Amino acid sequence: xxxxxxxxxxxxxxxxxxxxxxxxxxxxxxxxxxxxxxxxxxxxxxxxxxxxxxxxxxxxxxxxxxxxxxxxxxxxxxxxxxxxxxxxxxxxxxxxxxxxxxxxxxxxxxxxx
Amino acid sequence: xxxxxxxxxxxxxxxxxxxxxxxxxxxxxxxxxxxxxxxxxxxxxxxxxxxxxxxxxxxxxxxxxxxxxxxxxxxxxxxxxxxxxxxxxxxxxxxxxxxxxxxxxxxxxxxxxxxx
Numbered sequence: 001x002x003x004x005x006x007x008x009x010x011x012x013x014x015x016x017x018x019x020x021x022x023x024x025x026x027x028x029x030x031x032x033x034x035x036x037x038x039x040x041x042x043x044x045x046x047x048x049x050x051x052x053x054x055x056x057x058x059x060x061x062x063x064x065x066x067x068x069x070x071x072x073x074x075x076x077x078x079x080x081x082x083x084x085x086x087x088x089x090x091x092x093x094x095x096x097x098x099x100x101x102x103x104x105x106x107x108x109x110x111x112x113x
Numbered sequence: 114x115x116x117x118x119x120x121x122x123x124x125x126x127x128x129x130x131x132x133x134x135x136x137x138x139x140x141x142x143x144x145x146x147x148x149x150x151x152x153x154x155x156x157x158x159x160x161x162x163x164x165x166x167x168x169x170x171x172x173x174x175x176x177x178x179x180x181x182x183x184x185x186x187x188x189x190x191x192x193x194x195x196x197x198x199x200x201x202x203x204x205x206x207x208x209x210x211x212x213x214x215x216x217x218x219x220x221x222x223x224x225x226x227x228x229x
């Protein structure tokens with residue numbers, strides 16, 4: 001499978017715990033994005049990497065959120081001290097410069113109880 | 114800041130009929146990209162069609178076409194000969210051009226139901 005891969009698909013965690021999600025982009029894609037989607041809403045941008053550099057972060061990305069992309073390959077998104085409001089689908093997407101389309105993974109659904 | 118608005122939370126269409134989904138956006142940029150993405154119940158977002166703002170010709174992909182009205186900042190999606198597999202949430206999205214500003218700004222989505 002050469003698409004964007006996300007792991008895990010589902011995560012249930014207790015409030016206050018830390019969680020980490022992984023995204024493996026399409027191999028030749030140098031751009032990687034994280035979005036958050038709550039039920040019935042469109043995805044909201046969180047952060048963007050070009051290669052290993054994190055070039056843009058949304059105000060939605062509070063201090064409890066951190067993302068990395070070591071060596072410009074896979075990326076991780078960590079949420080510390082999870083809150084119930086963090087419950088959402090976390091989507092990863094990747095692209096190259098041209099064409100501009102972003103390809104999405106299947107997402108990680110986080111439930112904080 | 115750019116915003117994207119989809120005013121139809123839900124739409125339905127009979128199989129083999131045509132349906133149009135609406136999208137409006139707000140931007141001060143003159144060059145940008147617009148997209149329609151489809152998100153079936155499996156949740157993976159799939160690109161349906163793309164439009165470059167500098168192109169006057171409306172994009173077409175098989176049964177999917179757009180009506181791009183730049184002055185009105187309107188970008189509607191027409192699905193012809195609707196099929197059961199077209200049932201999904203459809204999102205309109207905007208992206209600036211250039212190597213920076215790569216983020217997509219999405220609308221709220223339109224849930225499309227296809228009736229047999």
